[in-house]
Amino acid sequence: MAVQINPSILSADFSRLAEEVKAVDGADWLHVDVMDNHFVPNLTLGTPVVEALARTTDTPLDCHLMIEDADRWAPQYVEAGAGSVTFHVEAAAAPVRLAREIRAKGARASMALKPATPIEPYEDLLPELDMLLIMTVEPGFGGQAFLDIMLPKIRRTRELISKHGLELWLQVDGGVSASTIEQCAEAGADVFVAGSAVYGASDPAAAVRALRTQAERAIAQASWACDD
Numbered sequence: 049m050a051v052q053i054n055p056s057i058l059s060a061d062f063s064r065l066a067e068e069v070k071a072v073d074g075a076d077w078l079h080v081d082v083m084d085n086h087f088v089p090n091l092t093l094g095t096p097v098v099e100a101l102a103r104t105t106d107t108p109l110d111c112h113l114m115i116e117d118a119d120r121w122a123p124q125y126v127e128a129g130a131g132s133v134t135f136h137v138e139a140a141a142a143p144v145r146l147a148r149e150i151r152a153k154g155a156r157a158s159m160a161l162k163p164a165t166p167i168e169p170y171e172d173l174l175p176e177l178d179m180l181l182i183m184t185v186e187p188g189f190g191g192q193a194f195l196d197i198m199l200p201k202i203r204r205t206r207e208l209i210s211k212h213g214l215e216l217w218l219q220v221d222g223g224v225s226a227s228t229i230e231q232c233a234e235a236g237a238d239v240f241v242a243g244s245a246v247y248g249a250s251d252p253a254a255a256v257r258a259l260r261t262q263a264e265r266a267i268a269q270a271s272w273a274c275d276d
């Protein structure tokens with residue numbers, strides 16, 4: 049599948065959100081980090097802002113929910129206009145039921161793993177998902193350093209996706225930049241969230257294009273992509 053670059057608006061200037069969204073026109077998805085001050089020690093935004101973003105842009109919204117009680121709240125983000133809803137497995141009581149509910153409501157269902165959460169216990173759940181998100185920082189804040197010890201987990205997840213012949217997208221989020229995106233792509237990721245690397249650049253749209261070029265080159269040479 050094609051490489052996707054999803055700018056995270058967590059690193060945008062919230063006082064000029066509509067302009068900041070426009071600044072990354074051409075991105076595949078807009079990554080929207082929802083934090084509740086319980087699952088993570090930070091508070092961001094909720095469904096009213098997601099509804100406003102959906103009115104502002106044609107770029108589909110990739111909502112990453114870092115919130116407790118995901119079973120209760122995630123479906124509301126589909127209703128608010130998200131095209132993809134990611135819940136954390138650590139915050140979901142019934143992940144299969146939740147993934148099915150998100151899909152039934154018309155969005156892509158995605159599940160995230162914190163750095164300390166392994167993929168192996170969730171192998172049988174992968175067919176229920178449209179995307180798996182491997183966090184490459186501890187969730188909660190933008191601008192953190194990439195955890196390269198997550199690379200084996202990305203590799204292992206890509207192996208499981210291939211083994212089961214799934215169409216599942218594999219997203220990485222946290223510390224993704226010009227210095228780290230190629231390692232992620234080589235390990236098996238095909239969807240890349242970038243916050244500070246995009247909004248910290250003088251030209252955010254150019255930063256998205258440059259990251260895409262780097263990831264495409266790395267995937268073209270990656271063994272996981274060649275074996276397909």
Ligand SMILES: O=C(CO)[C@@H](O)[C@H](O)COP(=O)(O)O
Nearest residue numbers: 058187188190191223243244
């Ligand atoms: O979910 C999160 C953080 O919890 C991310 O989406 C960050 O917003 C990514 O920011 P950078 O690490 O790319 O600056």
Ligand SMILES: [Fe+2]
Nearest residue numbers: 081112221241
């Ligand atoms: Fe995120």
